[in-house]
Amino acid sequence: MKKIKYILVALVFITITANAQVRKDLITDFTPAQRTTLANLMMDYITPQIVQYHCDYINQSGGEATDIHSDFDFLPFHRVYIEGMEDYFISKGFPEFVPLPAWNPADCTPIELQVIDPECGTFFCQFGSAVTCGSVNNWCPNNPIPPYLQDLCQYPFSPTVPGNSDSNGLSNKLEAPWHNSVHSGANGMNGLMGNFRSPAAPIFWLWHAFLDDMWKDWEENCSQSTALPVDLYMKDNSFVMQSYRDRGQEPNLDDGPMWTSTDIWVRNQADGVAIQIHENPVYGQTNYVYVRVRNRGYQTSLGTEQLKLYWAKANTALDWPNHWDGSMTNGGGFLLGDILDTKTIPQTDGQDQTILEFAWNNVPNPDDYTSGQGSVNPHHFCLLTRVEATNDPMFDEINGSVYHNAQYNNNIAWKNLSVIDLTPNATDPNPCASVFVGNYNGTAGNFDLEFVLPRNYKGNPVLAEAEVLVTLDETLWGKWDTNGRQEQNLSLRSEGNKEVIIDENNASLKNLNFQANEYALLNVCFRFVAKEMTGQKDFDFHVVQRDSNTGEIIGGETFHIEVEGKDGFYADAGSDQEISQGETADISAYEINEDVVYNWYDQDGNLISTGIDVSVSPEITKKYKLEVISDNGGIIDYDDIEIKVKEYEILSMSPNPASNQVNINYNATNASSAYIMVTQPYGNTSNYILDVNQSTININLTGYTTGLYYAVMVCNGEVYDSKTLIVE
Numbered sequence: 001m002k003k004i005k006y007i008l009v010a011l012v013f014i015t016i017t018a019n020a021q022v023r024k025d026l027i028t029d030f031t032p033a034q035r036t037t038l039a040n041l042m043m044d045y046i047t048p049q050i051v052q053y054h055c056d057y058i059n060q061s062g063g064e065a066t067d068i069h070s071d072f073d074f075l076p077f078h079r080v081y082i083e084g085m086e087d088y089f090i091s092k093g094f095p096e097f098v099p100l101p102a103w104n105p106a107d108c109t110p111i112e113l114q115v116i117d118p119e120c121g122t123f124f125c126q127f128g129s130a131v132t133c134g135s136v137n138n139w140c141p142n143n144p145i146p147p148y149l150q151d152l153c154q155y156p157f158s159p160t161v162p163g164n165s166d167s168n169g170l171s172n173k174l175e176a177p178w179h180n181s182v183h184s185g186a187n188g189m190n191g192l193m194g195n196f197r198s199p200a201a202p203i204f205w206l207w208h209a210f211l212d213d214m215w216k217d218w219e220e221n222c223s224q225s226t227a228l229p230v231d232l233y234m235k236d237n238s239f240v241m242q243s244y245r246d247r248g249q250e251p252n253l254d255d256g257p258m259w260t261s262t263d264i265w266v267r268n269q270a271d272g273v274a275i276q277i278h279e280n281p282v283y284g285q286t287n288y289v290y291v292r293v294r295n296r297g298y299q300t301s302l303g304t305e306q307l308k309l310y311w312a313k314a315n316t317a318l319d320w321p322n323h324w325d326g327s328m329t330n331g332g333g334f335l336l337g338d339i340l341d342t343k344t345i346p347q348t349d350g351q352d353q354t355i356l357e358f359a360w361n362n363v364p365n366p367d368d369y370t371s372g373q374g375s376v377n378p379h380h381f382c383l384l385t386r387v388e389a390t391n392d393p394m395f396d397e398i399n400g401s402v403y404h405n406a407q408y409n410n411n412i413a414w415k416n417l418s419v420i421d422l423t424p425n426a427t428d429p430n431p432c433a434s435v436f437v438g439n440y441n442g443t444a445g446n447f448d449l450e451f452v453l454p455r456n457y458k459g460n461p462v463l464a465e466a467e468v469l470v471t472l473d474e475t476l477w478g479k480w481d482t483n484g485r486q487e488q489n490l491s492l493r494s495e496g497n498k499e500v501i502i503d504e505n506n507a508s509l510k511n512l513n514f515q516a517n518e519y520a521l522l523n524v525c526f527r528f529v530a531k532e533m534t535g536q537k538d539f540d541f542h543v544v545q546r547d548s549n550t551g552e553i554i555g556g557e558t559f560h561i562e563v564e565g566k567d568g569f570y571a572d573a574g575s576d577q578e579i580s581q582g583e584t585a586d587i588s589a590y591e592i593n594e595d596v597v598y599n600w601y602d603q604d605g606n607l608i609s610t611g612i613d614v615s616v617s618p619e620i621t622k623k624y625k626l627e628v629i630s631d632n633g634g635i636i637d638y639d640d641i642e643i644k645v646k647e648y649e650i651l652s653m654s655p656n657p658a659s660n661q662v663n664i665n666y667n668a669t670n671a672s673s674a675y676i677m678v679t680q681p682y683g684n685t686s687n688y689i690l691d692v693n694q695s696t697i698n699i700n701l702t703g704y705t706t707g708l709y710y711a712v713m714v715c716n717g718e719v720y721d722s723k724t725l726i727v728e
């Protein structure tokens with residue numbers, strides 16, 4: 001939305017005494033019973049991970065060394081930190097505590113809030129790990145706003161760039177020394193509030209809500225501020241510790257992906273306020289789309305603003321408005337997108353939020369997209385929301401790039417996420433999902449398709465536990481083949497099936513040429529290797545489309561994979577075997593006590609049989625691969641077996657036991673030299689030259705003493721076979 005500078009004409013220099021402009025006062029606006037309810041809710045929300053955002057933020061942010069108490073991050077981090085708790089209150093049905101009430105440290109902490117979350121000591125804390133989670137020493141700090149903060153307008157909101165510092169900026173002045181002195185020092189609360197585990201105390205949050213309200217005072221009243229009285233927005237990302245967290249600024253500091261908004265989610269039933277977990281829409285029933293609209297301003301919205309919701313078939317190159325306005329169809333004449341509904345946004349107070357529910361009665365039929373430019377896994381759709389209001393105009397919206405529009409407008413949010421549900425209770429388990437890729441421009445262009453892990457990833461990446469199998473349709477394969485199969489960090493899996501395997505992060509198919517408005521289909525499958533599973537239950541993975549020449553991101557798709565948090569099965573193809581030429585080897589897999597599929601492949605990767613048993617007759621020594629796949633295809637394991645075909649061998653000896661002579665049948669065809677060595681353990685050895693063009697030799701045993709001997713066949717100077725010979 002366009003930033004309209006808000007100026008109070010009557011006053012040039014405004015002196016602010018920090019009385020809460022947006023948030024209610026913890027003491028005067030709530031009863032003891034309400035404060036007790038609030039304290040209990042806060043402790044329900046405060047988990048080890050929530051506290052670790054504050055005390056172990058480097059590890060929690062994926063190793064990124066962002067300082068949440070730097071001059072740039074101090075105020076934005078704590079605002080977004082608080083918003084997470086406010087979102088939780090809404091989900092639990094307590095909107096009266098949103099925005100979070102503020103507590104002035106000039107007052108004593110109400111007795112109801114003189115509590116510490118009992119989980120405080122159950123986690124590692126990078127900062128102050130030696131400090132225990134005892135109580136707060138001083139619940140009554142009597143630490144009012146100091147004189148130097150009576151006029152906030154004398155301080156600029158600076159710095160505005162991550163990593164910079166400004167000792168005269170508003171953030172620095174609020175933090176040091178006053179904020180710090182409330183936490184610890186002569187007039188400080190000390191104890192738990194004096195170390196980095198302080199978020200385990202509910203009063204921490206209420207104290208920072210008071211500081212946030214002082215920032216909101218500055219935004220409302222100071223001439224330097226460009227904040228709008230009403231500024232409705234939806235978040236593009238859910239980062240908390242990172243400097244590119246989304247707090248509604250335009251353009252978003254984050255450079256993507258822009259299609260992962262957690263302020264949009266789908267539910268298959270009308271329970272999305274309480275359960276804010278995204279599901280894939282299901283055809284044939286009413287689904288529900290939920291959109292959270294936040295007001296980052298300081299005045300109540302008019303209640304006339306409109307929220308429009310659109311859908312489009314999953315695509316990494318979506319065009320605005322064509323993919324969303326009902327003007328585009330697939331090869332079968334079915335819509336590739338349209339407006340779903342429009343709703344009026346109720347009046348929403350500053351720093352408050354509203355969740356709107358849309359009934360989606362007409363989810364497109366998956367069968368409409370299974371031919372032409374359709375999909376073998378067609379369930380997924382993108383969602384786009386736009387706040388339209390005369391008092392809150394678009395900032396920099398263009399025709400064409402949805403990615404640009406989402407990044408530059410806080411009025412626009414985008415969800416392009418497919419859930420891969422491989423849990424035991426999944427209603428439609430499928431390890432794969434498809435997405436269109438291509439070119440929405442009016443001119444031809446070259447594009448890269450990148451396969452990447454999310455930034456700042458916590459836990460095990462999906463590539464450590466699963467194989468990511470990518471299948472290209474005929475069109476896409478042809479483009480890749482034409483450009484010489486340019487790639488990075490991937491390998492060919494099957495030429496016939498047009499499959500590649502992602503070998504490591506930052507893999508890509510490069511320089512794919514698409515003509516104007518040309519599209520192809522990409523299918524991505526996640527198959528977890530049983531031996532590598534750690535018990536982790538969820539993973540994320542991105543497909544990103546980028547302009548090959550400019551590096552500009554065009555769009556993308558995110559896959560959220562959910563698996564059963566337990567170890568899988570193990571494939572066992574049995575022991576290696578040795579056979580004679582012309583013989584058949586019978587192979588059996590170890591039977592697994594669950595629903596699985598057994599596939600057998602030759603050493604060239606060709607599927608030769610499906611089932612627990614297979615018979616093979618190789619002419620030469622070969623390896624075979626057993627692939628065991630769970631019934632939903634989401635868990636897989638492999639084992640190899642080698643069938644060794646004897647190149648040269650002793651076929652038979654008769655008689656055996658023998659007394660005067662023995663006839664030995666052999667195969668030494670194609671050997672350059674061969675002989676039979678008759679030897680007795682720790683005894684003498686006799687050699688008998690073989691005619692490689694013959695197959696029988698008669699050996700005279702006269703003179704051999706009674707006992708156990710070995711007939712050993714040596715070809716080309718190497719031992720190939722041996723059999724036991726008994727002389728009587």
